[in-house]
Every structure is written in C-alpha cells, then in structure tokens.
Amino acid sequence: MSEDHCRLVLEAAADDVERLGSELWDFGATGWQEIDGEWAGVPATEGRSKIVAYFPTTAMTVLSEASWSRFGGEKVSLELIGPVDWMARYRELSAPSPLGARFFVDPREPGSLPLAEPGERSLLRIPAREAFGTGSHESTRIAVRLLETAEVEGSRVLDVGIGTGILSFVAQTLGAGSVVGFDIDPASTFAVQENGSLNSLRVPAWCGTLAALGPSASFDLIVANVRPERLHGEYPKLAAALAPQGALLLSGFLGTELDWARSIADESRLSIERSEELDEWAGWVLRRRA
Numbered sequence: 001m002s003e004d005h006c007r008l009v010l011e012a013a014a015d016d017v018e019r020l021g022s023e024l025w026d027f028g029a030t031g032w033q034e035i036d037g038e039w040a041g042v043p044a045t046e047g048r049s050k051i052v053a054y055f056p057t058t059a060m061t062v063l064s065e066a067s068w069s070r071f072g073g074e075k076v077s078l079e080l081i082g083p084v085d086w087m088a089r090y091r092e093l094s095a096p097s098p099l100g101a102r103f104f105v106d107p108r109e110p111g112s113l114p115l116a117e118p119g120e121r122s123l124l125r126i127p128a129r130e131a132f133g134t135g136s137h138e139s140t141r142i143a144v145r146l147l148e149t150a151e152v153e154g155s156r157v158l159d160v161g162i163g164t165g166i167l168s169f170v171a172q173t174l175g176a177g178s179v180v181g182f183d184i185d186p187a188s189t190f191a192v193q194e195n196g197s198l199n200s201l202r203v204p205a206w207c208g209t210l211a212a213l214g215p216s217a218s219f220d221l222i223v224a225n226v227r228p229e230r231l232h233g234e235y236p237k238l239a240a241a242l243a244p245q246g247a248l249l250l251s252g253f254l255g256t257e258l259d260w261a262r263s264i265a266d267e268s269r270l271s272i273e274r275s276e277e278l279d280e281w282a283g284w285v286l287r288r289r290a
C-alpha cells in the first residue's frame, strides 16, 4: 500500500548508527538507511554517518519533538515526501539466493514461477513481507552458520525473535527434535504459520515475550537473532532455560560489541565458546560454565 511519508535525516557517530536505527523502529520507521558519504548536498563528516529514515506522516509531530541527542543522533532535516510503496520496493529487491552451506531461499511471492533452482540445497520459500528474515541480512546469515555448526540433530530448540520463522525452519530441516519460537511482532506469528505451510513444516510460535515460558521449560539450543538492547535483562532467564549441555546462539550484534557479549555471558553465568563474523556483524555461541 502506498501512503504519504516523511523523511528524517540524522547524523551520528558511525558506532552509534545501529543502536539509533533500533530506536527509529520504535518511533515507527518503515525503513532506514545508513549513508557514509555526502547526501542530498549535505557533505560527509569524518567518522560520522547519516541515517535517512522514513515514517508515516502521522509520526511527524513526535519526530519533530524528539530529542535525538539522547540516542547519540543530531537532526539534519525532517520533511514531508510523497507516497512510497515499501513492500513493492522490498519485493523488487528480494532475489533467490543461497543461505549458509545447506539452504537456498526463494523470497518471491508463492505464485512466481519457475521456482528457484536450489541444486543440492534445501529450498526455503520465505516471501518478503512484513516480518523480518528472508536470509538477506548478515545477522540471519550468521545465525544460520551457528545453527549449521551446532548439534541440532534431535535437539529441543527455542527461537527468540522468530520473525518469518527462517531460523526455526533451518533447525527443523537440520533434524531438530522440536522447535518453538516467539516474537513481539504480531505479524511474525502469522508469517511463521504461512511460511510453515509453504514449506510443509510446522513451528508453533507465540506472540509475546519470554515471560510466557513455564519455569520447567528446557532447551538444548536457544537461538536469538535480536539486538541486545531489545533483550536487556532477559539473558539470565534464557540461560536458565538451557539444558546442562545446552548452548545459546546469539546473533544481531556488531563486531565492535564483544564487550557487551562478554557482560551478557558473565551475568548469565555462561562462557563464550566461539564467534562468527560477517561484514560488520557478529554472533557468539555461549555455553554453561563447568
């Protein structure tokens, strides 16, 4: 659906961009982009990036009153622009591609034929819609690598921030004994169901938080591709839901956030076993201390 939008341009230290971007989603952004160089006549500044973010026009007042410096940003401009069909753009940009060592994702709508040719790989059909996760983002790709190199066969898996269900489908295809997941985004639970049907897989998912989990729940693998500030305070609870030999697979971090991962490991009484990096993103395998 096309609707009028407004465009907010912020400037921030390059290291603050991902965290600021995460705040922009909370303000209702429909999309944002980091620009390193000059943008629309505004010159590049050494060590700083521009963030160009789009919002429905209803957010204009809140955006004009927000204090961006609280989040490390500085406002460059805020202006009304015409209608933008984000979904159409997103779909146009989504192309079938390999994922990890064993998968191939076709993000096109189900009616699109001929189907992508996955060769030896397992095909996952995940149409690019509202929920996050068609496998194009580095954080998803890292999480898939962590799963492909974990002991998934027969394991009980929890998928935190399940999005489209992509990591759950990967775990199920790799032979997990059971997989369940949750997400705070209501679009996600519908997506997991629909994508499950498209792939002849079924993953139970609830809309909500970890609080819905019973105290006796136990998992061999917990995978969480979620920005760490989004799970603030939840990591010790996730660790408590791990079976004695279980592992917590974390993605959604930046490579520069190793200290953050270390403090999460400490507060959860876990040890960092190994890491996985892709471009500026990073993930870690955490396990119970002996």
Ligand SMILES: C[S@@+](CC[C@H](N)C(=O)[O-])C[C@H]1O[C@@H](n2cnc3c(N)ncnc32)[C@H](O)[C@@H]1O
Pocket: 131, 132, 133, 134, 135, 139, 140, 143, 160, 161, 162, 163, 164, 165, 166, 167, 182, 183, 184, 185, 188, 208, 209, 210, 225, 226, 227, 230, 231, 252
């Ligand atoms: C980066 S996406 C990952 C989606 C998918 N698992 C993947 O790997 O592509 C993060 C997801 O976590 C969800 N999320 C954010 N905070 C959360 C929280 N506190 N509890 C559960 N889900 C959360 C978001 O709605 C989003 O769907």
